[in-house]
Amino acid sequence: MLNISAKHMINQILTVEKIVRNNRRAAGRPDRRDGAERRDSGRAERLAENTSILTQALESEIWEREILHEQLNIVEAQEKEAQHAAFHDPLTGLPNxxxxxxxxxxxxxxxxxxxxxxxxxxxxxxxxxxxxxxxxxxxxxxxxxxxxxxxxxxxxxxxxxxxxxxxxxxxxxxxxxxxxxxxxxxxxxxxxxxxxxxxxxxxxxxxxxxxxxxxxxxxxxxxxxxxxxxxxxxxxxxxxxxxxxxxxxx
Incomplete structure (x- = not known):
């Protein structure tokens, strides 16, 4: 199972990107993105959409792994119960x-x-x-x-x-x-x-x-x-x- 959620990883990447951009502006250097934002005004929307898709995919994988883990636990418990029943008396619980x-x-x-x-x-x-x-x-x-x-x-x-x-x-x-x-x-x-x-x-x-x-x-x-x-x-x-x-x- 993943230890870090998809949202957390993506937010970390976006935060670093924002810090770099702000540092460039504070130093008087033009942000290479300033001119591009007008030519590519839909980039942020597409990034958000792609981020949402990636997040949903990773969360779905995490959920599926959790369900699989629960199912494996159930199967293991059933196998132990069947093995115990095969070698023990059902009335008294003693070995047979x-x-x-x-x-x-x-x-x-x-x-x-x-x-x-x-x-x-x-x-x-x-x-x-x-x-x-x-x-x-x-x-x-x-x-x-x-x-x-x-x-x-x-x-x-x-x-x-x-x-x-x-x-x-x-x-x-x-x-x-x-x-x-x-x-x-x-x-x-x-x-x-x-x-x-x-x-x-x-x-x-x-x-x-x-x-x-x-x-x-x-x-x-x-x-x-x-x-x-x-x-x-x-x-x-x-x-x-x-x-x-x-x-x-x-």
Missing amino acids: RALFNDRLEHGLELAKRHGWTLAVMFLDLDAFKAINDTYGHDAGDSVLRTISKRLKANTRSDDTVCRHGGDEFLFLLIEVKNKQAVALIAQSLIKIIQQPCVVTQGDSVMQLRINSSIGISMYPQDAETVDDLINSADKAMYKSKLNKSGYSFV
């Missing part, structure tokens, strides 16, 4: 399975390179269907959003929590020390989920409570690929459900 798999794949590459231990946790909300059946899907969605915010707020910056689908969530824990450290994280998540979820329906306000079951698999002890780690954690989750133990390792 596609983004989780990508981060797990990258995490495995780092773990192999640096000798780290990784953990994948598969979390399922117990009896969540009963909430949908009893209070409706809006209440169920409200519970999912509340739980998701808690899980995200209590996930380390290097780790990832995603909504796998329905009432299931996946966690990627990067560079964990041992099973004991992972167990502490699982216990903390279970307590966080057990806190009541406030749901508003019309004029009534309800506090709904829910429990969860977590299955845990670890790299490299239990599996070494994305699918195997997730499937192993899924099986361990069902084991914890049956045993009502809260969480279980492979």
Whole structure:
């Protein structure tokens, strides 16, 4: 975009021309334009007309560039929004399975390179269907959003929590020390989920409570690929459900 307006540039040129002409007269030297003004009385009018045309053209170009800049900003914002939607769950805003798999794949590459231990946790909300059946899907969605915010707020910056689908969530824990450290994280998540979820329906306000079951698999002890780690954690989750133990390792 131009920094100096067309009118300003043209006015500067005309001002300099006027100063030069006045200095010539003050010095007693005839202005070379004096005689020409009678022979070319329309020069000033033509100059003004040309100046106006140039000004309009430059102002039009500035306006067009501003419109183009605004349109580019809109397109860029739409592209970012589309990219975010492709890799995030629309209900909770958490990463989706596609983004989780990508981060797990990258995490495995780092773990192999640096000798780290990784953990994948598969979390399922117990009896969540009963909430949908009893209070409706809006209440169920409200519970999912509340739980998701808690899980995200209590996930380390290097780790990832995603909504796998329905009432299931996946966690990627990067560079964990041992099973004991992972167990502490699982216990903390279970307590966080057990806190009541406030749901508003019309004029009534309800506090709904829910429990969860977590299955845990670890790299490299239990599996070494994305699918195997997730499937192993899924099986361990069902084991914890049956045993009502809260969480279980492979």
